Amino acid sequence: MSEMPEIKYFVTGGAGFIGSNLVDRILSQGNEVVVYDNFSTGIREYLEKANKNSRFKLIKGDLLDTKSLNEAIKGCDFVFHLAANADVRFGTEHPSKDLEQNTIATFNVLEAMRKNSINKIAFSSTGSIYGESKIIPTPENAPFPVQTSLYGASKLAGEGLIQAYAEGFGFNAWIFRFVSIxxxxxxxxxxxxxxxxxxxxxxxxxxxxxxxxxxSYLYVQDCIDAIFTALEKSHKSVNIFNLGTDxxxxxxxxxxxxxxxxxxxxxxxxxxxxxxxxxxxxxxxxxxxxxxxxxxxxxxxxxxxxxxxxxxxxxxxxxxxxx
Structure with missing residues (x-):
């Protein structure tokens, strides 16, 4: 797999599980990374290795703080939007959290990109958007049934916003529907x-x-391999991929x-x-x-x-x- 040199990446949720592993991979490729994380679930120790790299910058901030977000994203070329409330199990106990941290946060990222002339985004979506699909195994073009979780519904709304920005503002988007990582x-x-x-x-x-x-589950390094394979080889306006094992x-x-x-x-x-x-x-x-x-x-x-x-x-x- 060829590397993608001279790119400055902006990673939301970069102190999280997938995000911090992704950050290490980006830095190993010789690129710059700006991590934006509010540390609600992110863990600083996960960025210990990255912190020793001169091409790494960490900004503590919330995606609902649009002023901080717009300032932090300046000068970046590509956005990995991984920050989210991923607490599916307890979604009904705090219904507004999925809306705010997943859907509204995604809108804020897209607006910050538009205002700063950044037009490439990779988004961590979820296989949960398929609800209880009647087609197994479930392909990307399966008809969507009734949504069964607030998490899945909020991620599907985020996908819709990203697709609309791709159509309306010329963005390029890579949407990844993960199984559990x-x-x-x-x-x-x-x-x-x-x-x-x-x-x-x-x-x-x-x-x-x-x-x-x-x-179904997928090992995190295999997940990151798949992401970079898609970025390298698929260049439609909107690129949607399921990620999992067979x-x-x-x-x-x-x-x-x-x-x-x-x-x-x-x-x-x-x-x-x-x-x-x-x-x-x-x-x-x-x-x-x-x-x-x-x-x-x-x-x-x-x-x-x-x-x-x-x-x-x-x-x-x-x-x-x-x-």
């Missing part, structure tokens, strides 16, 4: 929750749902791998039926043939991604304590 610096999700429980009480594990929910697992599979790796045999209790929470899709599996047609394929399968994530959490207990 795993790997180093992973800050929340099922591996985090299960390991935290098992560390606290190794003999018992509580599982939301019936354990038969089918999910496999899925049940939650029970994850549990078995995690417990086996830790040498534990806990008693497992299930609650919540086929859905662990409102908006929990019992079967997520995306058709990723579009990104694969560009020559990308993941280097790690789901089991390898889960084990690498678990090893990171075992080796960095402060991440669990921070949460």
């Amino acid at each position: 795993l790997g180093e610096r992973y800050p929340h999700g099922h591996v985090f929750d299960f390991y935290k429980q098992l560390r606290d009480h190794p003999g018992h594990l509580e599982v939301l749902g019936n354990g038969h929910q089918k999910k 496999e899925y697992v049940e939650v029970n599979d994850s549990i078995n791998w995690i417990c086996s790796h830790l040498g534990l045999d806990p008693k497992i209790s299930y609650s919540g039926g086929e859905r662990g929470w409102i908006g929990d899709n019992p079967f997520i599996f995306l058709d990723c043939s579009r990104i694969r047609s560009l020559g990308w394929k993941p280097k790690n399968n789901i089991q390898q991604g889960i084990i690498k994530t678990l090893d990171f959490l075992v080796e960095n207990p402060w991440v669990l304590e921070r949460r």
Whole structure:
């Protein structure tokens, strides 16, 4: 894969899980990075390596603060918009958060770009926008069913705004609909929750749902590889890609791998039926043939991604304590 030299990137949410890994990759390519993060969920330690690089700049700021945003983005060439409220499970407990942190924040980023003559954006969307699709595996052109989570709805609204700016203002956009991402610096999700429980009480594990929910996952470095493959090889006005592996697992599979790796045999209790929470899709599996047609394929399968994530959490207990 060829590098993309002499680009100054603006990364929202750059202190987060995916964002900080992306920042390290950009810097390794010899490019400049400005990270804009309000640290509501971002972790400063994730940027320790980046902070030692002269091509890196960190600005603490909120995307709802348009004055700060417009100033911070000046002089950049390309925007990675990763900042978001990704708390799907508790979305109904604070309905305005998804609107503000995902949809309105995306509008503010687009306006800051327009005012500063920046016309290229990559956006982290989600497979959740497909709701409970009747087409499995789900392609990018699948009909959208009823939205099942405020998170998915807010991300779909963000996609719509980006597409409209591409049409109205000549932007180029790359929209990535992720499955759940795993790997180093992973800050929340099922591996985090299960390991935290098992560390606290190794003999018992509580599982939301019936354990038969089918999910697909992607290792973070494979995700970043896919993003740069798309940026290099796909140049439509709006480029939309599902990102995931060509496999899925049940939650029970994850549990078995995690417990086996830790040498534990806990008693497992299930609650919540086929859905662990409102908006929990019992079967997520995306058709990723579009990104694969560009020559990308993941280097790690789901089991390898889960084990690498678990090893990171075992080796960095402060991440669990921070949460």
